[in-house]
Amino acid sequence: MRKVSVYDTTLRDGEQTPGISFPLNYKIQIAKQLDKLGVDYIEAGFPAATKGEFEAVKEIVKLGLNSKISALARLVKEDIDVAMKTDVDMIHIFVPTSKIQVEHTIKKDREEIIQEAVRYVEYIKDHGFECMFSAMDATRTEVDYLKRIYKAVEEAGVDIINVPDTVGVATPFSMYELIKELKEHLKVPVDVHCHNDFGLATANTYAAVKAGADEVQVTVNGIGERAGNACLAEVVMALHALEGIKTNIRTEYLVETSRLVERLSGIKLPPNTPIVGENAFAHESGIHAHGVLKHAATFEPGVITPEMVGHKRRIVIGKHAGRHQIKKILEDAGYAVDEETLTKITEKIKEIGDKGKKVTDLDVITIAEVIMGELSKEERVINIDEATILTGNKITPTAVINAIIDGKKKVTSAIGVGPVDAALKAVAELVGEDVKITEFKMDAISGGSDAIAEVYVTVEDKEGRSFTAKGASTDIVMASIEAVISAVNYLLRMRRKNA
Template identity: 75%
Template sequence: MRTIKVFDTTLRDGEQMPGVSLPVNYKIQIAKQLDKLGVDVIEAGFPSASKGEFEAVKEIANLGLNAKICGLARVVKKDIDQAIKADVDIVHVFIPTSKIQVEHTIKKTPDEIVQLSVDAVEYVKSHGVECMFSAMDATRTEMDFLKRIYKAVEEAGVDIINVPDTVGIATPFRFYDMIKKLKEHLNVPIDVHCHNDFGLATANTYAAVLAGADEVQVTVNGLGERAGNAPLEEVVALLYAEGFKTNIRMEYLVETSRLVERLTGVKMPPNKPIVGENAFSHESGIHAHGVLKDARTFEPGIITPEMVGHKRRIVVGKHAGRHQIKKILEDAGYVVDDEKLSIIVQKVKELGDKGKKVTDLDLFAIAESVLGEVSEKDRIINVDEVTVLTGNKITPTAVINAEVEGERKVTSAIGVGPVDATFKAVTELLGRKIKITEFRLDAITGGSDALANVYVTVEDEDGETFTARSAGADIVMASFDAVIKAVNYLMLKKKRKK
């Protein structure tokens, strides 16, 4: 049960994500949330980068948070002075160490790089401030030189070293081996910083912990340069699942994720592990049936949605089964018998087959529509077929083939539009005066495939009225269904009176 410290760099490396720029008030909100979450260190920014960055870091450093506040600096006195003036608890100094970066950036000899690093660490420590040292691009640096420079800064008094996989090229086995060798070579704590260029940031971070790393650098939602950094929520949940301790209050993970999503404008995909909308959602009938009996059947089990501030959702779609649809309806207060349930399930699957995302609202509309139907044995009108024609040079026309009180009828009518033509064809079908006194159409969800909710009130020649509703992706057919329902009820009502 080793305790692993969590170093969050959302406000520094996370903000370096293209398109992300956080004003001071946003940074303060995120810093307070990170402190509430329980991170051990908050890297608040790069104080020498700009005046605004300096002021943001200084404000955060003076908020009185429980977390230690860190500022980034190159191995130059000007940067270090700015970080110290910003009142940080830790100055994080770095220098390139891989051949490719040295050749194309600082152009120094290995001896000069080591000396610059030692001088920077000693300078930070002379001001009574903690110091972290990073050999930038460590995973592409020769191991002998990496050991040499880390040992030199250790002897200079560094408090912790960081091993960054700067360009995300590490793999778990190689990174494990690297950290293991450094752990055997050094006495200071080891921190790791993994990028996600090959989607291995979480795996590499976990491998480093297994090899002996003491601290992990992460960002909320995996924000950061290029493909981002190791996501805080994934790393923390995995460490918990594998028996490691952190100081993170996991019940605030989803809350923190959504705050950062809102303030940065970077939307999370629904299938984002741990905090994504679908992380604990189930559509497949087999999965949903199992989860309703015991969540462990189709979830990791050791991490529950409640533990991370999430909720389990049983959703509907073309893969949905009877059990989950019945459970959703029952939870919403609907009483559905087996016959009606079969019709509801079929309608849901039909919508799903058309590529429609079926929401709970869609399901409730379908259920209410089905529950509002006259039973087959009591129907006055049984429709076999309805055809509606419309177009740029076609007069809107509706043709209905139905059985009315046991008599086969086929009628047609034209109108100013397809819905009007359909209503008139129904009137012709009945052979009596029927008026549509109210017609209302609501789109339940957005988009061109939105499910339409149609409300229709019909009135006969005696002034009797009835209101019915229907729901469907096809507005014309939903309108037709609503009218037929209303007429069926109206005629049944009069028949029973007689």
């Protein structure tokens, strides 16, 4: 079975995303996660760029990870010497080769560039390091010249050559032809590095592998210069699921890795991001949801499941919802409804959705109870008696909550990074460690300093059952508490009804 290597450059090219600068502790967290994910190479940085960059690469090397560590260097002896001092496994050297970049950046004779490339490959190999060579802007470089410089470094002992689509102008067709031609000309392994200026980075990387590329350069969430790089999750899953081409990636950690980089980079992923996005396995349309509830492959690719990438399938309620998904939510909560009642509930949900409102699981059950005349019979397992929140410049945010659970008084307290975090942790303590908050979102639904905040939370128990609810208040903290308590109450009631 064919296998390709994965070279991750999140810590180098990914950090070149405008607005991103990872401090050392973030870089270490990301490096450890990439190692857990199973990438073959981690490009830890550009040591000659700054003193901090040099120290960060050295510290990552000291972690003793299973992934090999690579450092970037220009075709400059001082850069290469600095990179060597970090004790990385591989030194990745690059030089511009396209006419436009040679004329306007390094302004060297193109024969001289080949000679220098050979000299520094030999220099790196003589010092016992692996060497990767990149002809920068390869996809705008004449193919004959590319072949010459790549053949020259191959004969000098380079371990792998990289073909960068530096400004993202390749197409899957042109990339396929280029890699195919280079593979016929070279014996050394070929790697590709694709940028996403036209949204083709993943497609170009995929095409390169189809043409024979041995390694792919990617970043987590596709972050990187300008429009970013080829996305690790997309490339890996396209190869695994569509082509049966394997990598060493432990795909069950893809979502976990994506969310870590999302949090540390501050770049929020659109919910419709393939593979790892919030909506990647979410279904609202009644037709789709009905099919998925019967057999997941009806409206999902089939060759990939949410569990494969560390995700979960979600059936979302909205104006496109169908009777089957609404009935499923009610049955899970212990309610049996006849067809006439189900029709009324469905119509009411669609009416709310038409007004632009988000419909939560709790809304479905509340609507059902009102229509069935059972709202007055609601028994809350948990009732908040009093909540006190302490916060300030020199005060660790602390929440103290007095509650009544099944008729018994209970007091809990917790600290957090902010008042909302502290409050949510205190609420979670009320019901024990088997219930956790998996999602938290907030929207202001009116303007001004007294804006009403609408908070949505999803709570999950140890059996994997989850429930979404919302709270609304001019006090963000109380809206959060209200939402969590509502979700936990219904989750507990669901558990007891089905016991």
